[in-house]
Amino acid sequence: MEIYNPSSQKRSRNPEMSIPAGVRIRGPMRPEFEKIFTRDALEFVAELERKFRPRVKYILKCREEQQARYDAGELPSFDPATKAIREGEWTCSSPPAAIADRRVEITGPVERKMIINALNCGAKMFMADFEDSLAPTWDNIISGQINLRDAVNRTITYEDKARNKTYKLNSKTAALLVRPRGWHLQESHIEIDGEPATGALIDFGFYFFHNHASYRAKHGGYGPFFYLPKMQHSREAAVWNAVFDHAEDVCGVPRGSIRGTVLIETLPAVFQMHEILYELREHSAGLNCGRWDYIFSFIKTVRAHPDRLLPDRVQVGMTQHFLKSYTELLIQTCHKRGVHAMGGMAAQIPIKDNPAANEAAAALVKADKLREVLAGHDGTWAAHPGLVPLVLEVFDQNMPKANQLHVKREDVNVTCADLLQMPKGTRTLEGLRLNTRVGVQYLAAWMTGTGSVPLYNLMEDAATAEISRVQNWQQIKYNAVLDGGLVPGMRVTKELFARVLDEELVRIEKEVGPAKFANGRYQEAAKLFAKQCTAPVLDDFLTLDAYRNIVTFAPTARM
Ligand SMILES: CC(=O)SCCNC(=O)CCNC(=O)[C@H](O)C(C)(C)COP(=O)(O)OP(=O)(O)OC[C@H]1O[C@@H](n2cnc3c(N)ncnc32)[C@H](O)[C@@H]1OP(=O)(O)O
Ligand SMILES: O=CC(=O)O
Numbered sequence: 001m002e003i004y005n006p007s008s009q010k011r012s013r014n015p016e017m018s019i020p021a022g023v024r025i026r027g028p029m030r031p032e033f034e035k036i037f038t039r040d041a042l043e044f045v046a047e048l049e050r051k052f053r054p055r056v057k058y059i060l061k062c063r064e065e066q067q068a069r070y071d072a073g074e075l076p077s078f079d080p081a082t083k084a085i086r087e088g089e090w091t092c093s094s095p096p097a098a099i100a101d102r103r104v105e106i107t108g109p110v111e112r113k114m115i116i117n118a119l120n121c122g123a124k125m126f127m128a129d130f131e132d133s134l135a136p137t138w139d140n141i142i143s144g145q146i147n148l149r150d151a152v153n154r155t156i157t158y159e160d161k162a163r164n165k166t167y168k169l170n171s172k173t174a175a176l177l178v179r180p181r182g183w184h185l186q187e188s189h190i191e192i193d194g195e196p197a198t199g200a201l202i203d204f205g206f207y208f209f210h211n212h213a214s215y216r217a218k219h220g221g222y223g224p225f226f227y228l229p230k231m232q233h234s235r236e237a238a239v240w241n242a243v244f245d246h247a248e249d250v251c252g253v254p255r256g257s258i259r260g261t262v263l264i265e266t267l268p269a270v271f272q273m274h275e276i277l278y279e280l281r282e283h284s285a286g287l288n289c290g291r292w293d294y295i296f297s298f299i300k301t302v303r304a305h306p307d308r309l310l311p312d313r314v315q316v317g318m319t320q321h322f323l324k325s326y327t328e329l330l331i332q333t334c335h336k337r338g339v340h341a342m343g344g345m346a347a348q349i350p351i352k353d354n355p356a357a358n359e360a361a362a363a364l365v366k367a368d369k370l371r372e373v374l375a376g377h378d379g380t381w382a383a384h385p386g387l388v389p390l391v392l393e394v395f396d397q398n399m400p401k402a403n404q405l406h407v408k409r410e411d412v413n414v415t416c417a418d419l420l421q422m423p424k425g426t427r428t429l430e431g432l433r434l435n436t437r438v439g440v441q442y443l444a445a446w447m448t449g450t451g452s453v454p455l456y457n458l459m460e461d462a463a464t465a466e467i468s469r470v471q472n473w474q475q476i477k478y479n480a481v482l483d484g485g486l487v488p489g490m491r492v493t494k495e496l497f498a499r500v501l502d503e504e505l506v507r508i509e510k511e512v513g514p515a516k517f518a519n520g521r522y523q524e525a526a527k528l529f530a531k532q533c534t535a536p537v538l539d540d541f542l543t544l545d546a547y548r549n550i551v552t553f554a555p556t557a558r559m
């Protein structure tokens, strides 16, 4: 492969000459990857890794220690040590004009055609995702960087030869936000000083390095803008803030240009919202209710508490008291600190072949968005371009200004008990079956490189699949009693789950057809899902285990 070294302005045919010392690229090369692996960009990313790797390791260690305390019986709560921050009078830097109005944000993986469709769809913003909706294969990650670079430069096009269709950007497009991976995921295809790189720093580093100048030129000197996922504590936000400071300093970008919206999508983080905003106060663009990971995290955090079994996933909706409390506290917190309180994702997507079902799905999305705007959210997410007009209409009708930062929600008084109140509902055999069917099909798609899929007319991604996994794990671990059904008092056991898995695999094969089933990775996915659901100790993330199945090193990789 030929690598271009911009500092020498010469072309080299020897890859080693252009790769900085200590950096090893183990993923297979494609000629177009040269655009991303410039010498300067690699040096920038290697420096990020060297500077922040110890702090990332510390964060992950703290998570383990905190989980051990939860496993010993503690419940999450507000930290007395940071009361002064929660009660103090301070605000974050005010939102720049480019992100003042975020009423509808479409989200989707960093896939070329989807990026063009998302930017063109009429949403105010587009969150391009390296996280929940992307399977982090080497190709997806590096092609994603190329796609984003072309999108920022407005040169992105896509040819669909089969349909004889060319995709290109409209003159008016959504503004781009990028979501790097969470702190827990490594990028095994790039090693720095003999260790795999941190996924989050790879995603942030390459994107920032290649795009900050063009992005800021188009957005009034501000940006790039980010979403920051899956944090559990303000110390993790402090690391992102330090990464932003460092990136701004190294690239000569004025302090506070970068802005990040933190997803509050773990149970521990809801008790740290003021603290998280405080750490990021010069770089904050507010908080977002990442409801799917939040439900997953709720189960994971209290995994050692047998009295905390959740009802079936379909019953854990946003009107359950613990979720309503979380969203209201998030809105109050953000508006006190002068930043946006973003809503989350309704899982319904358009249903093409059934108008009545499609209408019912649209009505559910509409109700969800109406609840959000009336509660005081400043904007929300849409999973599909077909939903954008509907979501826009709800916000346009109920939010006349660019946002509603002025809605302080001083009436809200949320306590620990509210945030920890168990949702009401039933656990059924059909719930166990559905979790299994969805979990296996999602994993099979993920292992073939697709991180968000339509299943049973709903969007499924890593966060929703995690709920299926941990809910099964919880029910098996504590032999949950199932409600209803033909056998009253039936308990979930490993044996019952094994039978369910076998039967659901047969059903999946019928649904997808024998050819797709044989050519897909369903059996492998079933094995992995079963291992995860029956593990003596719950694994932190499904994708950590599954990642081993998508790593592909190049045979000729050399130092
Ligand atoms: C928990 C969370 O983190 S939520 C955020 C992360 N999740 C996501 O972002 C999910 C995003 N959404 C999606 O990936 C998809 O909409 C899915 C997988 C749910 C459904 O996909 P499909 O069934 O393939 O959609 P469908 O066939 O209706 O697509 C129709 C068109 O819309 C496009 N499209 C669908 N969703 C999106 C999207 N989110 N962004 C851009 N384009 C999209 C398709 O590319 C297709 O384009 P084309 O007509 O030019 O070929
Ligand atoms: O990232 C969003 C979520 O709901 O999880």
Ligand SMILES: [Mg+2]
Residues within 6 Å of the ligand: 132, 229, 263, 265, 290, 292, 293, 463
């Ligand atoms: Mg999430």
